[in-house]
Amino acid sequence: MKPLAAGSPAALAGGPARNPASVRWALAGLSLSMLLSSLGTSTANVGLPTLAHAFGAPFQQVQWVVLAYLLAITTLIVSVGRLGDMIGRRRLLLSGISLFTAASVLCGLAPTLWLLIAARAAQGLGAAAMMALTMAFVGDTVPKERTGSAMGLLGTMSSVGTALGPSLGGLLIAGPGWRAVFLVNVPLGVLAFALASRHLPADRRDGRTERGGFDHLGTLLLALTLGAYSLAMTVGRGRPGPLNLALLAAAALGVGLFVRAEARAASPLLRPAVFREPLLSSGLGMSALVSTVMMTTLVVGPFHLSRGLGLGEAAVGLVLSAGPLVAALTGVPAGRIADRFGSRRMTVAGLAGVGLGCGALSLAPVSLGVAGYLVPLVVVTAGYAVFQTANNTSVMTDVGPDRRGVVSGVLNLSRNLGLVTGASVMGAVFALASGAGDVATASPEDVAHGMRITFAVAAALAVTAIALAATGRALARRRADAG
Template identity: 75%
Template sequence: MKPTGIGEAARAAGGRTEPAPPVRWVLAGLSLSMLLSSLGTSIANVGLPTLAQAFGAPFQEVQWIVLAYLLAITTVIVSVGRLGDIVGRRRLLLAGVLLFTAASVLCGSAPALWLLIAARAAQGLGAAVMMALTMAFVGETVPKARTGSAMGLLGTMSAIGTALGPSLGGVLLSGFGWRALFLVNVPLGLLTLLLAHRHLPADRRPEPTAGRARFDHLGTLLLAVTLAAYALAMTTGRGRFGALNLALLAAAALGTGLFVRAEARAASPLIRPAVFRDPALSASLAMSTLVSTVMMATLVVGPFYLSRTLGLGEALVGLVLSAGPLVAALTGVPAGRIVDRFGASRMTVLGLAAMGAGSFLLSVTPQTLGVPGYLAPLVVVTAGYAVFQTANNTAVMADVPADRRGVTSGMLNLSRNLGLITGASVMGAVFSLASAAADVATARPDAVAGGMRITFAVAGVLIVVALAMAVGSRTLARRAAARPAVGGVKSKA
């Protein structure tokens, strides 16, 4: 029987029963881990103008402070999840938190831009470990009946980190200088390390009779190169596609083919090819990518619409934009409880329906309604996102075998990251084209309003596609459950 809780994990690890720490302390450590990784994503953006002045560098160079972190997470998140499955999640998570904390110190003391960028890449590697393994730990530390609530809590902490980044960064920047943007992570990292070390269950020892899984070095390298090429294609040129972008996309396509071929031949593949023949998992990953693409549209379009069309100042724009992450933070835990009560499949559909309704409302909102006319549909979109994210993560992670939780969690986080990267580029390009202006930053207010409506109409269509996937996946699951038993065992899809 597989361990399903902390006490059973302790028995499997040491052959004896040890007192299980309260689940709340485990969740406290995991929540701080999620908060740190999301805070690291959002806190540096607000400091880019100051960093450009401090190092005397153009924006094209300074933006790598953000891109290095994002690229590191994207390229290795699946691989570190799989590594945790093999070497032990607890020891790898502790190493990831330690790396993140040490890299934060290096970021805050960097004397040169290149060293700061390198430290941010190391920080992103630590964040990838934390993101991939935090959700994986839920399956072995939280009772199955409370999985949705735990996922909702982690979603809340992620939203709080995203929302807190710009505001906290602004305060630190004005009061203590740019180095404080990174040094603030150090005490939080040490607290996370302490909680994780004291309360996470010990890694299980492999059974003597079981063959040890090997790490797929070739697959890891191919996947990292492929994802790096795709991420660079989507971010280089700030939404304008040129020859370099096309070459990177071609490299990503070639890398994908080589990766699939290598995994089919590997004795212990990083990602088992059979995974992609599972319609439920494939649909969940695709939906996560589409939904994240749409959520990025709110961050791409919102600042221009609020400032150019509605005429808000910088402070008010920041305040309105923080409403989205705030709603996600307030919705996360209740959404988890609702998922536990009514089921992940049903709540996935409901969350997507809310997102679609909010997106289409934004596509027809007249600018005469002002801030309330923008804010009300945005709240619906964000609340729907919180419900979807919790339900989808719960559905994917609920029945994953213990030896695949890390890599599956990594794939979930990767799908979200790819959606954010794609959304920043594709939805930004849609907004620019729909506004029919050479530069959106100087476009007429009515042109920006028209671009906003068309962009969210496209976003609504993407959500409809995701909704069709959810309904189709649910229908397939029902048919599989209704199949007659063959030889005393019910067939599975």
């Protein structure tokens, strides 16, 4: 059986009518795109000390190598998703992969720090397209009954990128040098482009949307609002100060202006009615809450393991790598379970696992040692993998083809905002609960107390997410009965 032509009716329709071999290669291209966007963050983090030495710059400047990438993704991912719905997701995804790959070359060749930061911002724009549109493509690529499995595969690749990034970055820095951290993306980007251009279904050409309908004002307001909020959460490591408060005030003002602009726009970036859909709004809220919880493990874990349990750097890294490894191994099975038992039921099951794991971490005595942290961490991470796959499936399954890009962008945005918020807020909770001015020099007892309080708060957030799931389902059922 010959592969379907990119522009054939069956290819345009996607789903079961497509050649299974072509579907597998299309998923390979999407998975590689997700892996690259995840590697873009995790590999650069480990190289910050080397970059500070190479450019003779302080940490406050070098950290923008990471921040520029994250800010570009966070501020533009919804707009990129909307643009993909309008002009064609395949075309925009290929453009995003091309931009990411070209920007990786510029990062690897950058002669100055500020050129590297500018190239990283361009790389983040490409990554925003890759993150937003990979999930949106699932509905065009696989049969509906296999959506969960495809979402699980994408979640697995994201986790693999997170887990592989630090070790890969460390090996490249120790070998060829820091420039190889960025140049390694180039051959992978070329391969992703080749797979996507050959096997992804062609864009629909039904004339329902046009370039002129793009909401430029809404896009600008949303980007400025998200940028202000993200900076408020990251500048000064989230400690409240005049600049942070001013940025939060600007973000609050931006929300008001954005809502007003969307209510008046002829073709709004985000229709206000979207957030009145119970299952969608609850799914976005749960995603933000659970991402906040997951960031707690990254904020608190290193201090608890090093200061509280007295582990060395290598041992700390080994224990922390267990989380992403579990997520990588759980993603695909979680997708199959969601396909079999229903995504909404498995969403609650995943949330329950996150809550139970956080509760165990808040109660575990220090005397249990590494096992007292590692076993609950595995439960938390496995629950998160099940939740993320099931929630993504639940949100994306019933979305119309003309809205998949923007909804996928909003879903990724909720996750990113949760991570940004968790790094700041949960870090502040930990510092406050430990009762130390500097957590890095706090006593083991103070760190253990701070960890218990912080994970108790995280468990409460997981319970809140479960309540949100129940509320969303009840409202959706009531709306269906009324209709």
